[in-house]
Amino acid sequence: MWWPFSARGGAHPPADTRWRIRALFQNFRRILACNTQALERMAEMDQALGGAYIFDRAFLEASVHELARLVHHVVYNLNALTGNGYVALYDRYEELRGALGGVLAGGMLAGGMDGTGPGSDTDAGAAAGGLADLVADVRDVDWEQEPTAGFEAACLARLARHHGARIADALVVGTAGCAVLADGGANADAMERDLRDRAVRMGGDIASFTLRACPVDETGRPAGPETERTGVAPDMLSHALRDMLRDVTGDADAPGTTGSAHGVVALIQPESPLSVSGWLHSHAPMGPVRHAVLVEARFASGDGTKHAPRVSTDRYALSRVHPFDLLCCEIPQRAASATLPDGREPLAPSDALRGLLRGSALLEPPFPQGLAGLAMAAERLAGQPVELRWGMDPEGRCVLLGVRPSTVRLAEDAPDGSDDTPAPDASADDVPAMHVLRRGGQTVQMGVAAGGVVRLTEATRPEDCPLGGIGVARAASPNLAPLLGRLAGLVTEFGTTAGHLATVARELRVPAVFGMPGVRDAANPGDIVTLDAGGTTLYRGAVEGLLHTTDADEDLHPAAPEYRTLRRLLRLVAPLDLVDPDAPDFSPAGCRTYHDILHFCHEMSVEALINLRDTRPELAAPRVHRVRLDLPLDLRLLDVGDGVALPPGMAGEPTGRDPWLDLSAVRSAPLLAFLDGLRAEGAWSHRPARLRAGDILSGMGDASGTAANGAGPDAGWAATGANLAIAGRDYLNLTLRLGYHFTVLDVLLHDNPNRNHAYFRFAGGMADPARRVRRAHLVRNVLEELGFAVRMRGDMVTGRLRAMEHAALRDIVAALGMLTAFTRQVDTTLNDDADMVRAATEFRLLRENPQRQARG
Amino acid sequence: MPSRLRILVLDDEPIVCKRLKPAFQKAGYEVETCTDSATALQRIEETAFDVVVTDLKMEGADGLQVVERTHQVLPRARIVVITGFATLDTAKESFRKGAFDFVAKPFKLGDILDCVRRIEAELREGAERGDADGGAGKDTSS
Structure with a gap:
């Protein structure tokens, strides 16, 4: 070596x-x-x-x-x-x-509601007491807990957390909790008391509860029919739940173990007053409509009249594509005197339809459309169609009561890779080319989604983003993350598949493609488009054949063991x-x-290297010097061999703080080259109005803020935050602190070109994440122009170069110094991609300008 | 060659078959999947697949044996080896036994689809030229 x-x-x-x-x-x-x-x-x-x-x-x-x-x-x-x-x-x-x-x-x-005790980062797991992981508030259930808390609780919690859904209050008794209850014993007694107390606290004035119990498989998904009891008093909760567990398992001696069932989970909900309730099927046929969101609605009690209740259910079929147009409906006859959920009667004039009467429908837009949007979000999370149990509270707001995977499949696919899978409805090749709006980019999250185009900027607020739209943005800014829960899909012109937004898109399973060129020109706001994220293609209109292959898609299913394992590992x-x-x-x-x-x-x-002389005095390590620069950069230099020519009297200075060193004493050729570029006037002065060097380099570890003139007080100085150059005559290893990541340069500038190398790693920075991504692209382009073999992962760019002539490599190192200064200056101005292109051009011109003057 | 390419996927990890199958179907191909090499070898005897995509390390007959047998029984078929244990030696051995391409896991769907599309283009060109073996006889191991 x-x-x-x-x-x-x-x-x-x-x-x-x-x-x-x-x-x-x-x-x-x-x-x-x-x-x-x-x-x-x-x-x-x-x-x-x-x-x-x-x-x-x-x-x-x-x-x-x-x-x-x-x-x-x-x-x-x-x-x-x-x-x-x-x-x-x-x-x-x-x-x-x-x-x-x-x-x-x-x-x-840890914290998986598996009876192993608290320890997760969720509220449920962190709660004190040994029962904390047996019973949880539904809102505290983490997706990771799905196998033990059940799909329903995990999905409801997610819909509330990320998609803005109102969900009913509920306690979840996980598989371990149900097993404890069913087994009896001291733990069961304690749990009964805890359950009753928590239910009473949660229910407030409400004195009756609905209990639902369902066997689940090892993934937490239903493994058998659900059992329900209503009108249960708080004191009877445990007793009723035990009865239900016996019913569900069918064998009191072996609770929670029947057939493919791995256990039983239960949900306890206070019976809040509702005016209307019903089921929603995210994918079900209705009449001539084969693919639709089907909403069923009925009075929660009675039929709105004072007469004897008569079962009458509204049925609405809506498009599965945003804006979820009403396709057809069945509205049963109701008495003219019936009081509808909005407090009006069927023969009252309609507010929305002038000249017409209100009619007897229980639901009016946009209520069913909002439900449909939530259903499609739940379907994405589940990886298959779902059924939602919903209600309308007295204020007319939608409340989700439950969710379960649907028994309806979009296209029957076979488990375990066996061979009875029919072909999907259509292949991508069947879609006429004329429907293709744009192709390209990188898949972030697989899947197919359709909806109206929504233009997104960093200023877009979630409430301004319609539920179920296809977001189109210029760059994959992490600032868009709060909007993802509202979107059915996302496509950007620029962005990295390893960035924060990509991580959130995967977590929420929102189909997404980053880096699709020209997509903003191709997709206008309000246009209906279909995004095939796996095929990195955006189509005009709703491409039915693609949309209905979701269930048999090549996507990694969220219930797949490999998916769960990978998510846990990450x-x-x-x-x-x-x-x-x-x-x-x-x-x-x-x-x-x-x-x-x-x-x-x-x-x-x-x-450690900066403080080596103090922390390891036995090594007699070379003294670390502070380099006196005309920039506010706290640069420490560790000389490892002819990197410095100390003036007489400085060598062997016994104690004290790291001494200052004039630049004229530096002998390291690569460090001088880098500093030459870093200090190049042109790198700073081409946009004098934007930022001053002092402003920019403040993020480079000048902890005291006084290093610019080299004469500031030492009080308060700390090694943490400094930048370190390990330098020899021909060698430089430079670590510059930019934000919480480091930029690293490792270079050997030798007379023998075959020994020469340069390695440059650029990551993070002080700018906001969107600008960091743009800056990473800028750095990548520049490195490629300099001849580096470049690799980009997220906002980290690495470049490697070998076997260069001394003079050529020296120029390249100087260019890297210049690039460091340049990118620090422009990162706050990279507001859009045009800025990025302009910056690349400016940097190219800067390098070509031989008149640039070094400072000092 | 048939209007739609017939593909056999063999991998003992069901997740690979489960994901490759719809991806190939979506691209317009006919696909069968097997999770054990014995079944795959039987299907190779019964059906004239155009492409065989096989893992290397499996219980029973390993991927190289499948490659070898496929090459004997279906000389026109192109064989794509997918493996998580990619080394230069295994790649060389695969090519020596008749593999068309060698893809290391993990791989992007697009990569293997591109590979199959290349095969499809070659087979069609060969069919148009009237090659008896669709061009399969040429040395692809270099």
């Missing part, structure tokens, strides 16, 4: 300890390399969740194994670098590795919450995911 260290000249550690410093430096480089590899692997796993990849269990196992290896390497190298300063990280690593192994073995995450791997080095929990104990560990190690490794 090549070493950047030299024994010639300068202030160097004794020869007998030099090798130890070299080893520490190698530890640092390994941390950087493993960090990058791990981030790429995480991005690949995240993309697999969206269904874009065909993968198998071997992929999951290999990914977990590889991530574990990389994270372990990072932890090991940080401890080697710091003299075992972070041994506790091994414990966190082992805990996470064990949890990941458990998930691979088929286990759930929860332990991908989230990064530990971003603030100054936060109290920025510690090994605060690391909750592999990503947290990786980031923590990266931060601490930089700090």
Whole structure:
């Protein structure tokens, strides 16, 4: 392996300890390399969740194994670098590795309502007491808990959380809770009391409850008919529930285990007053209409008259496509004196239809359309048609009471890859080419969706976004995430499949394509379009043949074991919450995911090298200097061999803070080249009105804000936040802090071109996420123009270059310095893609301008 | 060749068959799937598939045996090997035994669809030229 260290000249550690410093430096480089590899692997796993990849269990196992290896390497190298300063990280690593192994073995995450005690990040799991994971408020149920809380509770909670649905109050008794109740004993007694108390608290003045119990399979989906009891008093809840469990299981000796049933779940709802209630089928035929949302509505009690109740049900068939037009309906006769839900009578004049009478329909637009929108959202979450149990409260608002997978299938598909699957209604090839509006981009989340085009900007509010539309946006800004619950599909012209918005789209299973060129020109607001995310194609109109293949689609089904496993794995791997080095929990104990560990190690490794002389005095490490620049950049320089020519008197300075070093003392050719580019006047002055250098570099770790003149007080200075250059005569490893990620440059600028290399990693930054994505694209384009082999994952861009002539590579390194300054300046101005193109052109002109002047 | 390409997918992980089948159907192909190599070998004897997509590591006869047998029984068929254990050696061995292409898991749906479309184009060109084997006889292992 090549070493950047030299024994010639300068202030160097004794020869007998030099090798130890070299080893520490190698530890640092390994941390950087493993960090990058791990981030790429995480991005690949995240993309697999969206269904874009065909993968198998071997992929999951290999990914977990590889991530574990990389994270372990990072932890090991940080401890080697710091003299075992972070041994506790091994414990966190082992805990996470064990949890990941458990998930691979088929286990759930903590807090799964499986009777193993609290410990999840949900309110239910975090609640005190041993019963906390047996009974939960329906709103606290996490999707992860579906196998033990049941599909119904998990789906209702999601519809409330992400899609703006009003759901009825309810308590969920999971499979473990039902088993405890059915078994009897001391735990059952305690649970009965808890159940009654919670039900009374939840119900308030309401003294009667509806109980529903249903056997579920191992995925939490119904495995048999549901049993229901109404009008149950609080004191009788446990007794009634026990009876129901016996009925459901059919065998009191073996509760929760019948046929394919894995257990039983129960829902307890206070019986709030409703004026109208009914069922909704997200996909059902009605009369001549084969594919429709079917809404059934009836008076919740009586028929609206004072006479004896007569069962009379309205039936409405609506289009499955936003804006969910009414296709046909059946409205039974009602007495002229009947009081309808809006308080009016059938012969009253209609507000909406001038000159006509109101009629006897129980529902009026947009009520059924709103229901249809929720039904389609539930269908996406379920991965199959659903049936919703709904009601209208006295104020005329829709309340969801329940949801279950429908027995109607869009196209019958066979389980387990067997061969009795009929072909879908139509293939993409059957769609006339004239219907294609645009093709291209990257699949974020598979699926097919149709609806009216909704133009989205970062200023669009959820309430302005119609439920069930197809969102069309310029860029995949994370600021659009709150809108995703309202959308049936999303397509953008720019964006990364590894960004935050992509993650949310996968979580909500909203079909999405990012990077479809020209889509905003092709799709006008209000146009009905069909998005085939898997085929990365946008069609004009509602393409029925594609829409009705959903059930047999190649999409990764949310109930598939591989999908659930991958989603659980990602929860332990991908989230990064530990971003603030100054936060109290920025510690090994605060690391909750592999990503947290990786980031923590990266931060601490930089700090360790900066403070090496103080923390490892036995190594007699070279002193770290603060480079005096005419920029407000807190840059520390660790000389590893002829990178600095110290003026007489500075060498061997015994103690004190890191001394200042004039730029004239720097001898490292690649560092000088980089700083030459970074300080190039043209990189700063082409848009003088926008930002000043001081404003921009404030995010680069000038903690004191006084580094610009090199004469500021040292009080309050902290190593965390500084930038580090490890430099030799021909070598530079530079870590610049941009936001909570680092930009890394590793370059060897040698006379022998065959030894030369450059590696550039650019990620994160201080700008908002949308602009960061645009900036990442800008950086990628520039690196490609410079001749780098470029890879882009999310907003992380890496480029590699090898075997360049000295002069050419020097220019490239200078260009990277210039690019760093340039992108820092323009990131706040990349408001749209035109800005990005303009910035690329400006940078090209800047590089070609030989008159640019360096500062100082 | 038939108007619609006939494809056999063999993978012992049901999730792969379950997802590939509708994807190929949506692209306009006739598809059968098997999760065990014995059934696949039997189907190969019975039906003139145009494309066989097979995993490598499986219980019973492994993918290379399937490749070899397919090459013998259906010399016109193109064979695509999909595997999560891609190495240079396995790729070489697959090609030596007659594979047309080698795709490492995980792969994008579009990648394998592109692969099959290439095969389809080649087979049609071969049919138009009147090649007895649809061009299958040429060396694709280089």
